[in-house]
Amino acid sequence: MVPSSNFHAPMASRPPSARQARRLWAIGDVQALDAHDPLAARREAFQLPVGTIYLCGNSLGPMQPGVRARVQHLIDIEWGVDLIRSWNLHDWFALPERIGARLARILGAGADEVTVADSTSVNLFKVACAARSLRPDRRRILTERGNFPTDAYVLQGIAQMSRGGTEFVAVDRQRISDAIDEDTAVVVLTHVHYKDAAMFDMAAITARAHAAGALIVWDLSHSVGAVPLALDACKADFAIGCTYKYLNGGPGSPAFIYAARRHHDAMHPGLVGWWGDARPFDFADDFEPAAGMRRMLTGTGPVIGLLALDAALDLFDDLDMNEVQLKSQCLSSLFFDLIEQKCAGFGLEEVIPDPPAPRGSHVALRHSEGYAIMQALVRRNVIGDFRAPDIMRFGLTPLYTSYRDVWNAVDVLAEIMSTGAWQAHEYTLRSRVT
Amino acid sequence: MVPSSNFHAPMASRPPSARQARRLWAIGDVQALDAHDPLAARREAFQLPVGTIYLCGNSLGPMQPGVRARVQHLIDIEWGVDLIRSWNLHDWFALPERIGARLARILGAGADEVTVADSTSVNLFKVACAARSLRPDRRRILTERGNFPTDAYVLQGIAQMSRGGTEFVAVDRQRISDAIDEDTAVVVLTHVHYKDAAMFDMAAITARAHAAGALIVWDLSHSVGAVPLALDACKADFAIGCTYKYLNGGPGSPAFIYAARRHHDAMHPGLVGWWGDARPFDFADDFEPAAGMRRMLTGTGPVIGLLALDAALDLFDDLDMNEVQLKSQCLSSLFFDLIEQKCAGFGLEEVIPDPPAPRGSHVALRHSEGYAIMQALVRRNVIGDFRAPDIMRFGLTPLYTSYRDVWNAVDVLAEIMSTGAWQAHEYTLRSRVT
Numbered sequence: 001m002v003p004s005s006n007f008h009a010p011m012a013s014r015p016p017s018a019r020q021a022r023r024l025w026a027i028g029d030v031q032a033l034d035a036h037d038p039l040a041a042r043r044e045a046f047q048l049p050v051g052t053i054y055l056c057g058n059s060l061g062p063m064q065p066g067v068r069a070r071v072q073h074l075i076d077i078e079w080g081v082d083l084i085r086s087w088n089l090h091d092w093f094a095l096p097e098r099i100g101a102r103l104a105r106i107l108g109a110g111a112d113e114v115t116v117a118d119s120t121s122v123n124l125f126k127v128a129c130a131a132r133s134l135r136p137d138r139r140r141i142l143t144e145r146g147n148f149p150t151d152a153y154v155l156q157g158i159a160q161m162s163r164g165g166t167e168f169v170a171v172d173r174q175r176i177s178d179a180i181d182e183d184t185a186v187v188v189l190t191h192v193h194y195k196d197a198a199m200f201d202m203a204a205i206t207a208r209a210h211a212a213g214a215l216i217v218w219d220l221s222h223s224v225g226a227v228p229l230a231l232d233a234c235k236a237d238f239a240i241g242c243t244y245k246y247l248n249g250g251p252g253s254p255a256f257i258y259a260a261r262r263h264h265d266a267m268h269p270g271l272v273g274w275w276g277d278a279r280p281f282d283f284a285d286d287f288e289p290a291a292g293m294r295r296m297l298t299g300t301g302p303v304i305g306l307l308a309l310d311a312a313l314d315l316f317d318d319l320d321m322n323e324v325q326l327k328s329q330c331l332s333s334l335f336f337d338l339i340e341q342k343c344a345g346f347g348l349e350e351v352i353p354d355p356p357a358p359r360g361s362h363v364a365l366r367h368s369e370g371y372a373i374m375q376a377l378v379r380r381n382v383i384g385d386f387r388a389p390d391i392m393r394f395g396l397t398p399l400y401t402s403y404r405d406v407w408n409a410v411d412v413l414a415e416i417m418s419t420g421a422w423q424a425h426e427y428t429l430r431s432r433v434t
Numbered sequence: 435m436v437p438s439s440n441f442h443a444p445m446a447s448r449p450p451s452a453r454q455a456r457r458l459w460a461i462g463d464v465q466a467l468d469a470h471d472p473l474a475a476r477r478e479a480f481q482l483p484v485g486t487i488y489l490c491g492n493s494l495g496p497m498q499p500g501v502r503a504r505v506q507h508l509i510d511i512e513w514g515v516d517l518i519r520s521w522n523l524h525d526w527f528a529l530p531e532r533i534g535a536r537l538a539r540i541l542g543a544g545a546d547e548v549t550v551a552d553s554t555s556v557n558l559f560k561v562a563c564a565a566r567s568l569r570p571d572r573r574r575i576l577t578e579r580g581n582f583p584t585d586a587y588v589l590q591g592i593a594q595m596s597r598g599g600t601e602f603v604a605v606d607r608q609r610i611s612d613a614i615d616e617d618t619a620v621v622v623l624t625h626v627h628y629k630d631a632a633m634f635d636m637a638a639i640t641a642r643a644h645a646a647g648a649l650i651v652w653d654l655s656h657s658v659g660a661v662p663l664a665l666d667a668c669k670a671d672f673a674i675g676c677t678y679k680y681l682n683g684g685p686g687s688p689a690f691i692y693a694a695r696r697h698h699d700a701m702h703p704g705l706v707g708w709w710g711d712a713r714p715f716d717f718a719d720d721f722e723p724a725a726g727m728r729r730m731l732t733g734t735g736p737v738i739g740l741l742a743l744d745a746a747l748d749l750f751d752d753l754d755m756n757e758v759q760l761k762s763q764c765l766s767s768l769f770f771d772l773i774e775q776k777c778a779g780f781g782l783e784e785v786i787p788d789p790p791a792p793r794g795s796h797v798a799l800r801h802s803e804g805y806a807i808m809q810a811l812v813r814r815n816v817i818g819d820f821r822a823p824d825i826m827r828f829g830l831t832p833l834y835t836s837y838r839d840v841w842n843a844v845d846v847l848a849e850i851m852s853t854g855a856w857q858a859h860e861y862t863l864r865s866r867v868t
Contacts, residue, residue: 049515056518063514071509071738072502079685080497081483084490084817092685119733121707122556129595145719150708150733153721157706161563161595170719242734251513251526251737271705272591273555274584282822285579285604287587299553299584300676302736303685304505383518388716 024341025334025407033334033403039327042399045315046248052381053405053412058222058362058395059385061248061312070311074304095306096275096297102313103256106247106321107220107239108230113258115293116309117301120221120242120255122271124154126296127238127257128186129270131215132158132166134263135185138214142179142187145170148194151219155188173198174355177208184214191229192222192360195391198353199227199360203234210235221245224256226328226361226397228321231258238263246361246397247316249309257296264292273298315399327398328361331406335363335396338410346417351391362395369422373413376422382409459771459841467768467837473761476833479749480682486815487839487846492656492796492829493819495682495746504745508738529740530709530731536747537690540681540755541654541673542664547692549727550743551735554655554676554689556705558588560730561672561691562620563704565649566592566600568697569619572648576613576621579604582628585653589622607632608789611642618648625663626656626794629825632787633661633794637668644669655679658690660762660795660831662755665692672697680795680831681750683743691730698726707732749833761832762795765840769797769830772844780851785825796829803856807847810856816843 034040046062048054054062078086087093100114107114117123128141141155152170159168171179173193180187187209192199202218209216218239223229225246231239239258243249259267268289274280275297278288289295336350351364367373367390374386384394396406416422468474480496482488488496512520521527534548541548551557562575575589586604593602605613607627614621621643626633636652643650652673657663659680665673673692677683693701702723708714709731712722723729770784785798801807801824808820818828830840850856 047514049517052517054517060513060518062517063509068506068509068514071505075497075502075505075684079494080481080502083483083486083488083496084494084819085812086685118552118556119707119735121709121733122552122705125705125732148708149711149714149717149719149721152719153706153708153711154732156721157704160702161704163599165597244734250509251520252735252740253738254736255733268594270591270595271556271559272587273553274582274587275555277583277587280583283583285583285586287583287590298559298588299555299689300678301686302553302688302739304687304738304742305736306686308738378519385518 023337025337027407030334030403030407033330037327037403038323039398040402042315043402046400048400052383053409055382055384055394055396055401055405055409057248057397057400058226058245058393060244060251061246061397062400063250064248064312064315066314067248067250067308067311071304071308074307092303095303095310096301097293099306099310099313100256100293102310102317103224106224106229106316107258108228109232109258110261112292113232113261114256115296116243116254116256116306117297118255120219120240121150121154122298123240123255123257123296124151124188124217124219125158126269126271127217127240127259128155128158128188130259130263130267131186131217131238133268133270134215134266135213138183138185139165140167140169140181140184142169142171142176142184142214144176144189145172147190148219148221151188151190177205180209180212180214182212184209184212186215186217188217188219190219190222192227193353194222195364195387195393196351196353197222197360197362197364198357199223202230202236206234206236222360222362225316227325232260236260243309243312247309248312250305250312253305253309253312254302257293259293259296267295269296271298275299275301324398325361328396329359331396331398331401331403332359332361332363334403335394335406335410338407339365342410342414343417346414348417361397362393364394365392366390367392373416373422376416376424377413380412380416382412457771458775459768461841464768464837464841467764471761471837472757473832474836476749477836480834482834486817487843489816489818489828489830489835489839489843491682491831491834492660492679492827494678494685495680495831496834497684498682498746498749500748501682501684501742501745505738505742508741526735526737529737529744530735531727533740533744533747534690534727536744536751537658540658540663540750541692542662543666543692544695546726547666547695548690549730550677550688550690550740551731552689554653554674555584555588556732557674557689557691557730558585558622558651558653559592560703560705561651561674561693562589562592562622564693564697564701565620565651565672567702567704568649568700569647572617572619573599573601574603574615574618575600576603576605576610576618576648578610578623579606581624582653582655585622585624611639614643614646614648616646618643618646620649620651622651622653624653624656626661627787628656629798629821629827630785630787631656631794631796631798632791633657636664636670640668640670656794656796659750661759666694670694677743677746681743682746684739684746686739687743687746688736688739691727693727693730701729703730705732709733709735758832759795762830763793765830765832765835765837766793766795766797768837769828769840769844772841773799776844776848777851780848782851795831796827798828799826800824801826807850807856810850810858811847814846814850816846
């Protein structure tokens with residue numbers, strides 16, 4: 001997890017985990033980092049609003065003109081002219097597996113182990129039911145307390161539907177490993193935490209679950225496109241995740257599902273539909289699950305969203321995810337260094353995993369007035385987001401965030417804190433999002 | 435259900451159900467029908483490919499330039515510039531209820547009784563679970579045999595998940611009413627059949643279900659936007675349906691859910707997620723269902739698909755659905771008359787409800803070589819679709835189909851049948867769709 005010394009000379013001697021070894025940064029250092037950044041040219045693929053420092057790609061990735069062009073072609077030609085024939089002419093029906101195969105490389109999975117459908121929540125329901133049914137003699141579904149809530153909500157719904165047959169248990173992060181017992185059917189964990197970005201050791205926890213006879217489901221929403229993943233090598237059972245964050249698929253783009261090949265024949269998602277049938281165009285009365293990942297599909301897929309995602313993935317075809325992670329770690333280290341250097345004494349608390357752990361690609365600061373401070377930042381075109389009650393998040397996305405962006409963003413934050421600009425009345429009103 | 439005599443003078447004296455009272459049509463009669471068609475101008479809203487007679491709007495409605503413009507604005511401005519702020523600035527979060535309120539008028543429902551999310555299959559799962567849980571002491575979910583299969587598949591999945599607690603029963607159409615008994619928890623019916631377009635008497639069957647103490651779920655996929663609906667007046671309990679057919683929302687556009695207000699406080703969809711929580715931005719560990727329809731939402735909605743649908747509905751704001759249905763009936767009568775007039779002796783069998791029943795807005799012909807014949811039609815730019823084993827379907831969509839279109843389409847069919855053009859080898863290959 002430590003950046004190698006091959007890139008980014010100014011940081012090479014200082015592992016980002018060694019928080020005590022901070023240095024003072026000068027603008028020239030930051031410019032040098034950008035000049036030597038092998039990912040700098042990737043920014044060209046995106047259309048970012050001029051004058052804005054966008055640090056919210058962990059929530060909604062930005063638009064690529066290539067995606068716009070693909071959607072326009074879909075609307076003008078495929079929908080507009082070819083109409084219903086596009087199911088054949090443009091093979092809309094195969095989009096889930098075709099895009100799944102492209103995602104597989106990013107996930108460290110086989111091309112036949114990934115498909116795309118529905119939302120992350122709906123997909124979690126399906127894989128959790130599938131995993132649950134593979135361990136019928138066990139009662140417990142285990143997850144992390146304080147995780148992004150939709151995962152817990154989905155699992156609570158499953159437990160409620162089973163009328164006592166399934167027990168939902170959420171424990172603190174530190175207790176997860178010990179809580180996996182002989183009554184645990186499924187462990188559901190988010191690989192990178194949505195607040196502090198702490199990252200589980202996927203191989204170790206998966207092995208721990210298997211040692212106890214349980215199956216594991218990984219939620220990769222905050223991991224995919226940000227950190228290298230190796231689902232097959234880690235022997236993961238199931239995974240799901242969303243595509244509108246680091247994969248830049250567009251607002252509400254469809255989510256993915258991974259299932260290890262060894263489970264394909266026996267898995268049953270509970271929620272099924274005609275797209276998951278073995279012969280959907282026979283229109284038979286009785287459901288017969290399709291082979292492989294296809295049985296994880298339900299109804300007709302969201303074609304516009306699927307094609308937008310397909311175009312967004314072009315960027316990833318020749319991308320080395322280790323390089324992405326390396327830059328992410330360097331951006332994060334720079335961010336925290338600059339917070340200490342420029343924002344000392346303002347009451348901003350760095351949110352870091354406790355106990356220390358590898359991290360995903362966003363950083364967070366805690367402040368009791370975090371909501372108002374974030375509003376002031378957004379007003380000044382530094383876009384992060386806010387998670388109640390007191391967390392300011394900043395996505396440091398290596399494909400389009402420069403070191404200079406981080407430098408400038410912290411400058412703006414320092415100015416807001418030193419002048420008290422965030423205390424203006426208009427910033428204290430609460431709204432639902434950000 | 436009989437067309438009034440106020441419009442369409444040439445047909446006024448002949449109710450379309452009186453199949454024996456056929457007349458011979460001349461091109462001048464058809465031109466007169468178009469000249470007096472009060473819906474003729476609606477075609478201007480659509481961009482239809484030149485030279486094509488599109489009779490497949492019952493499967494995928496065509497593109498409107500207004501939809502294209504709305505999606506382009508979304509991509510360029512909302513996603514491209516405003517980015518994450520669009521959740522507030524453009525109120526993406528409220529799209530499900532805002533679009534739901536627009537659909538409510540078309541459904542005959544209250545504005546607070548409809549929302550938009552996920553696919554029809556996923557939504558059927560949610561409302562069937564919700565209805566099931568409102569009748570906990572009954573075991574049976576009843577549906578029609580030979581209905582569009584996804585409905586049966588979803589219900590079979592629910593029955594399988596409940597491990598014996600729920601019984602799935604499918605009976606022939608004629609036996610539905612008698613089969614509703616004191617053990618029936620939920621009746622799930624598709625209002626307009628996907629093959630013969632037969633339409634249930636919603637008020638009567640709903641009353642029959644209620645008299646037996648059961649709840650009813652209506653699948654309106656082949657009804658919404660095609661025939662007048664009155665969910666509240668019929669005292670329906672739940673309904674779902676898709677929006678890419680007669681509502682022209684675009685390929686794979688999101689589906690809708692209706693729940694009668696009297697069920698809002700007690701209904702629990704089983705499949706839940708953070709968009710259905712009472713306070714999603716509190717990020718609490720325990721799910722608390724939101725009030726009203728919001729609890730039927732799961733994960734983040736498909737924003738591009740939602741906005742495309744929103745734009746597509748502009749056309750319906752001032753539309754009289756009775757007028758739409760009237761034209762649909764006249765188009766259907768003309769179609770069958772012309773089949774008899776021009777295609778006699780070719781072995782084409784009219785598919786009509788048995789026993790006779792009011793119909794939706796598509797017509798069907800049966801022929802053992804229906805697949806090859808439909809391929810030949812499509813090759814000649816008359817676009818219908820095929821449903822195994824032997825059904826050719828033609829959507830007669832009043833908003834953009836003219837009487838002349840029907841005349842021309844039957845002419846092409848007559849030419850194919852009389853010359854045997856459909857027997858060419860290339861047309862006998864089977865493919866998955868159409």
